[in-house]
Amino acid sequence: MNIENHPVVSREEWLAARKQHLAREKAFTKERDKLSAERRALPWVKIDKDYHFQGANGELKLADLFGGRSQLIIYHFMFAEGWDEGCPGCSYLSDHIDGANQHLAHHDVAVVAVSHAPLA
Known part of the structure; x- marks a missing residue:
């Protein structure tokens, strides 16, 4: 995004946009937490190689x-x-x-x- 053309809005407009974005951030966090839990639940692999x-x-x-x-x-x-x-x-x-x-x-x-x- 070009800084010269970046929108400048009132505090109320910014707050509305921020709340909308925050809802998306929270949904993303919940999905990431779910995915992380699934990864931790994956089975383990026995290490047989002599490292x-x-x-x-x-x-x-x-x-x-x-x-x-x-x-x-x-x-x-x-x-x-x-x-x-x-x-x-x-x-x-x-x-x-x-x-x-x-x-x-x-x-x-x-x-x-x-x-x-x-x-x-």
């Missing part, structure tokens, strides 16, 4: 990534072959995960990032 990861102190198996916690979040940090640096979105998240990681640890959740990037 190995290279960490700062050598090779790790999938079970090692839990670090003694009962739950694990694995974040795939995107770094494709030939790239000089990681995905901008992944880099941003990595710069800000420490605060959330502290709270997740209090809920018995370990967080690790995996990537095809060189360890260095």
Whole structure:
């Protein structure tokens, strides 16, 4: 939308438009919540593959990534072959995960990032 031609209306007109939009936002939120619940209800898949990861102190198996916690979040940090640096979105998240990681640890959740990037 061009800012020069953007409509300017009275507060009453804006409020009417905002209420109409809010109704659509609430309907969208309910649908998203329903879809999220359906995703959480999907069956789980047993991990039979013997995954190995290279960490700062050598090779790790999938079970090692839990670090003694009962739950694990694995974040795939995107770094494709030939790239000089990681995905901008992944880099941003990595710069800000420490605060959330502290709270997740209090809920018995370990967080690790995996990537095809060189360890260095």
